[in-house]
Amino acid sequence: MLTSLSERSVIVTGASKGIGKGIASLFASKGAKVLLVARDLGQTESAAAEIRSAGGIASALAADVSNVEDTMRMAATATERHGGIDIVCCNAGIFPAARLGAMTGADWDQVLDVNLKGTFLTVTACLPALKARGKGRIIVTSSITGPITGYPGWSHYGASKAGQLGFVRTAAIELAPSNITVNAVLPGNILTDGIKILGDEYIRRMTAAIPQGRLGSVEDVAYAVLFLASDEAAFISGQTIVVDGGQVLPESQMALEDL
Numbered sequence: 001m002l003t004s005l006s007e008r009s010v011i012v013t014g015a016s017k018g019i020g021k022g023i024a025s026l027f028a029s030k031g032a033k034v035l036l037v038a039r040d041l042g043q044t045e046s047a048a049a050e051i052r053s054a055g056g057i058a059s060a061l062a063a064d065v066s067n068v069e070d071t072m073r074m075a076a077t078a079t080e081r082h083g084g085i086d087i088v089c090c091n092a093g094i095f096p097a098a099r100l101g102a103m104t105g106a107d108w109d110q111v112l113d114v115n116l117k118g119t120f121l122t123v124t125a126c127l128p129a130l131k132a133r134g135k136g137r138i139i140v141t142s143s144i145t146g147p148i149t150g151y152p153g154w155s156h157y158g159a160s161k162a163g164q165l166g167f168v169r170t171a172a173i174e175l176a177p178s179n180i181t182v183n184a185v186l187p188g189n190i191l192t193d194g195i196k197i198l199g200d201e202y203i204r205r206m207t208a209a210i211p212q213g214r215l216g217s218v219e220d221v222a223y224a225v226l227f228l229a230s231d232e233a234a235f236i237s238g239q240t241i242v243v244d245g246g247q248v249l250p251e252s253q254m255a256l257e258d259l
């Protein structure tokens with residue numbers, strides 16, 4: 001049993017749907033006060049309303065994590081509404097596919113701006129409020145793609161997700177004296193709108209590549225984030241938790257066929 005997160009102020013970026021919404025819902029169900037952030041206000045408000053109707057404390061804010069003014073406004077809003085910031089979940093991310101040769105500089109910049117620079121801007125904006133608390137938690141949603149694996153079309157995405165881990169490790173050192181831990185979760189294939197867009201065939205073939213024989217749920221990821229945000233995880237920093245049903249383990253296709 002972990003120490004209660006009741007009354008903790010939590011920011012979750014990319015919370016209008018998918019993994020972020022799952023993280024926001026789980027924290028709210030544990031009594032935390034959650035600010036849900038994404039660009040589409042309508043969708044973010046309806047995610048927050050869903051959480052409130054389940055008894056949670058949640059509100060929405062439209063902000064683009066790749067924009068410095070937006071991230072400053074996000075930190076100010078959480079402080080205003082919830083009296084400070086305790087936990088920051090840098091989860092917003094995009095994964096458009098483009099193969100080398102077809103990928104443009106603009107494609108590259110867009111993915112790196114949201115996934116990597118967005119993580120940096122979110123953390124930077126929240127730092128003064130986290131430091132004012134005397135302790136804090138930062139949890140970044142990276143991916144197995146980039147840090148561990150590769151997939152055609154996602155060289156920019158993989159670079160952004162591996163880059164997040166480089167950021168996490170140095171941030172963890174710099175923020176240790178402030179009692180702020182910085183860790184990352186590395187989801188495998190999690191059934192979200194973003195993944196459903198890739199089509200039934202992608203999902204069928206990906207399921208076959210996962211030893212547990214299923215894609216992950218948003219709750220699978222959210223529980224790992226919750227643990228890293230807990231008081232009990234105070235001595236863990238600069239680390240990663242892979243949440244993938246064993247997807248990165250088989251050394252060949254044969255290992256799966258022999259199951």
Ligand code: NAP
Nearest residue numbers: 014016018019038039040064065092093143189190192194
């Ligand atoms: P999703 O269903 O497409 O949701 C993405 C969320 O991010 C939405 O709320 C979206 O809302 C928000 N977002 C996108 N760009 C943003 C921006 N510039 N500023 C603020 N919010 C932004 O994606 P998901 O599958 O839940 O993925 C969430 C995170 O998990 C991403 O970082 C992704 O790389 C990572 N991940 C996912 C999987 C998976 O299998 N699903 C696997 C590994 C890692 P708006 O569009 O309204 O802004």
